[in-house]
Amino acid sequence: MANLRARLQKIPPLWWQAGLLTLAVLLPLPLSDYYRSVLWRTGLYAILGLSLNIIVGYAGLFQLGHAAFYALGAYTSALLNLHFDIPLILTWPASILVAALFGYLISRPILHLRGDYLCIVTIAFGEVVRLALVNNIFGITGGANGLSGIDRPVLFGLVLRSPIHHYYLVLFFLVLTLFAVRRLENSRLGRAWMYVREDETAAEAMGIDTTRAKLLAFVLGSGWAGMAGALYVARVPVVSPDLARFIESVIMFCIVVLGGTGSIPGVFVGTLGMITLPEIFRALKTWRDAWMGVAMVAMMIARPEGLWPSRRVRMEIRGEE
Amino acid sequence: MQQLLQQLINGITIGSFYALVALGYTMVYGVLKMINFAHGGLFMWGAYVGLTGLSLLVAWVGQSGPGLIFPVSVLVIVTIAMIGVLVERVAYRPLRSAGRLAPVISALGVAFILESLARNVYGASWKTYPAGLVPSGRIVLLSEARVSLMQVMVLLISFMLMALLYLFVYRTRIGTAMRAVSLDHEVSRLMGIDVDRIIATVFLIGPGLGGMAGLIVGLYYGSFDFTLGWSFGLKAFISAILGGIGNIPGAMLGGMMLGIIETLGAGYVSPQWKDVIAYLILILILIFRPTGLLGERVAEKL
Numbered sequence: 001m002a003n004l005r006a007r008l009q010k011i012p013p014l015w016w017q018a019g020l021l022t023l024a025v026l027l028p029l030p031l032s033d034y035y036r037s038v039l040w041r042t043g044l045y046a047i048l049g050l051s052l053n054i055i056v057g058y059a060g061l062f063q064l065g066h067a068a069f070y071a072l073g074a075y076t077s078a079l080l081n082l083h084f085d086i087p088l089i090l091t092w093p094a095s096i097l098v099a100a101l102f103g104y105l106i107s108r109p110i111l112h113l114r115g116d117y118l119c120i121v122t123i124a125f126g127e128v129v130r131l132a133l134v135n136n137i138f139g140i141t142g143g144a145n146g147l148s149g150i151d152r153p154v155l156f157g158l159v160l161r162s163p164i165h166h167y168y169l170v171l172f173f174l175v176l177t178l179f180a181v182r183r184l185e186n187s188r189l190g191r192a193w194m195y196v197r198e199d200e201t202a203a204e205a206m207g208i209d210t211t212r213a214k215l216l217a218f219v220l221g222s223g224w225a226g227m228a229g230a231l232y233v234a235r236v237p238v239v240s241p242d243l244a245r246f247i248e249s250v251i252m253f254c255i256v257v258l259g260g261t262g263s264i265p266g267v268f269v270g271t272l273g274m275i276t277l278p279e280i281f282r283a284l285k286t287w288r289d290a291w292m293g294v295a296m297v298a299m300m301i302a303r304p305e306g307l308w309p310s311r312r313v314r315m316e317i318r319g320e321e
Numbered sequence: 322m323q324q325l326l327q328q329l330i331n332g333i334t335i336g337s338f339y340a341l342v343a344l345g346y347t348m349v350y351g352v353l354k355m356i357n358f359a360h361g362g363l364f365m366w367g368a369y370v371g372l373t374g375l376s377l378l379v380a381w382v383g384q385s386g387p388g389l390i391f392p393v394s395v396l397v398i399v400t401i402a403m404i405g406v407l408v409e410r411v412a413y414r415p416l417r418s419a420g421r422l423a424p425v426i427s428a429l430g431v432a433f434i435l436e437s438l439a440r441n442v443y444g445a446s447w448k449t450y451p452a453g454l455v456p457s458g459r460i461v462l463l464s465e466a467r468v469s470l471m472q473v474m475v476l477l478i479s480f481m482l483m484a485l486l487y488l489f490v491y492r493t494r495i496g497t498a499m500r501a502v503s504l505d506h507e508v509s510r511l512m513g514i515d516v517d518r519i520i521a522t523v524f525l526i527g528p529g530l531g532g533m534a535g536l537i538v539g540l541y542y543g544s545f546d547f548t549l550g551w552s553f554g555l556k557a558f559i560s561a562i563l564g565g566i567g568n569i570p571g572a573m574l575g576g577m578m579l580g581i582i583e584t585l586g587a588g589y590v591s592p593q594w595k596d597v598i599a600y601l602i603l604i605l606i607l608i609f610r611p612t613g614l615l616g617e618r619v620a621e622k623l
Binding site: 247292297 | 350356411412415416419420421422423424425426427429430431432433434435436437438440441551555558559562566593594596597600601603604607608612
């Protein structure tokens with residue numbers, strides 16, 4: 001076992017990455033359209049998980065209203081397309097900007113809150129966004145039914161309509177996200193986030209601008225959730241306030257924590273557990289949530305640090321090298 | 322004036338529901354420093370157990386009346402308290418030393434289980450309580466506002482329960498031990514307090530009260546469905562934070578405030594926006610007084 005592990009570790013990371021990417025590209029080819037959309041959903045929630053991981057995993061800020069930014073991105077894309085006839089692809093930057101702007105406006109006044117108090121404020125903001133969408137704010141969000149009749153995205157003359165197109169679109173953004181968060185994780189900012197997470201007072205004493213670090217975590221994480229929202233609209237031409245439901249935020253939160261906070265492979269394990277497997281076992285219908293709950297409790301008892309934790313967190317909880 | 326008085330009465334009634342549920346959140350937070358997301362589910366199960374108990378009893382006795390409520394309340398409190406202790410034993414106790422995130426996920430998992438069970442056992446449709454349990458009379462107050470007998474009963478029960486809890490926590494040995502545990506587990510253990518037993522007691526009382534609140538909400542509104550746990554639980558949780566989480570009088574105050582703010586918002590601004598108003602006030606209070614209204618300032622670490 002140890003021998004195998006040592007051998008596996010000798011393989012250069014680039015090979016691993018190339019291998020996984022090839023697998024991800026080839027995987028949907030033999031599958032039916034249903035499983036291709038399961039893969040699409042997996043990719044989408046992996047992007048959402050990675051974006052929330054910046055806030056919860058790296059900076060250690062309890063964010064239980066992430067779905068609000070996802071919804072904001074989706075609505076931005078939908079509204080720009082419906083009212084101004086802007087092709088979907090061109091609305092994507094706007095989705096990111098709007099979600100990031102809201103992330104800034106919302107987090108700015110509450111950054112001094114710690115732990116559970118921050119968590120409750122983010123829940124409240126999430127609900128405010130959802131209720132504002134339900135109540136048809138400014139008369140543009142279409143109320144509880146949401147908006148429909150959004151165009152299909154067109155990429156270099158190709159209209160993206162089948163599940164496989166959308167899967168590759170999401171895969172492209174997933175790879176982009178992975179590249180970005182890996183760079184972030186090891187950057188000066190990433191190390192500052194982790195310092196803030198471990199001990200905010202000490203971080204401040206070492207000269208880290210903690211407010212700026214936390215603000216950047218919120219803005220980047222929220223903005224990228226907005227991008228995921230736009231990707232949702234690219235596949236499903238209907239948006240409704242359901243996107244911002246509290247349970248969606250809970251699922252995203254679980255994706256990050258279940259696999260191990262602050263760990264990139266952990267996000268994928270979490271997505272597999274919270275999205276992919278429940279989708280595949282859809283036949284179990286209503287009992288699915290109960291099993292998901294049982295699995296969540298059992299996994300936390302067996303491995304409180306998550307299934308694939310980052311090395312730092314594991315050392316902290318288990319006290320081992 | 323009449324409208325204001327009427328709104329206040331309705332607000333206090335709804336607020337007392339929030340307060341009863343909020344007590345469960347706040348007591349658990351006090352001793353374990355964790356948000357018990359499963360509490361909303363336990364509260365909802367109180368409403369369902371009450372439904373089963375009342376329906377069976379009405380069928381057995383052959384007629385409906387306020388006398389049936391008492392035995393069913395005992396049933397509800399005992400059942401939900403037992404489930405509460407079981408949840409703590411199975412899902413939370415093994416995670417005592419596992420940091421702060423693992424218990425949250427475990428609690429969310431329990432919440433999923435409770436909701437899914439309710440949906441499978443009782444179905445996804447709206448459930449209605451048997452009619453005629455509470456006489457439908459009204460009392461005219463100050464010649465202006467009206468209080469229904471239902472509201473009188475609801476308020477009496479809730480205030481009685483809260484008063485009992487207050488006396489229990491502040492006047493008995495177990496209550497004192499509970500407050501000690503909420504301050505420091507280690508030192509309490511050194512003082513000869515069985516911390517595990519105290520925590521189990523908290524999980525007996527909190528869910529018991531929450532279950533009773535479920536029964537009262539079922540009686541008051543007459544019908545509900547399996548989403549009750551999340552929606553109502555979230556509001557009650559907000560009440561607990563509003564008053565300062567971990568603080569028992571705070572939860573009562575927070576619940577009342579949220580109820581009143583909500584009904585006033587619905588009455589004077591717009592019923593559609595009442596929840597938004599409640600949430601915005603919560604956010605404002607937390608921005609300017611980050612530990613809630615009655616919360617003590619403690620150094621918190623995530």
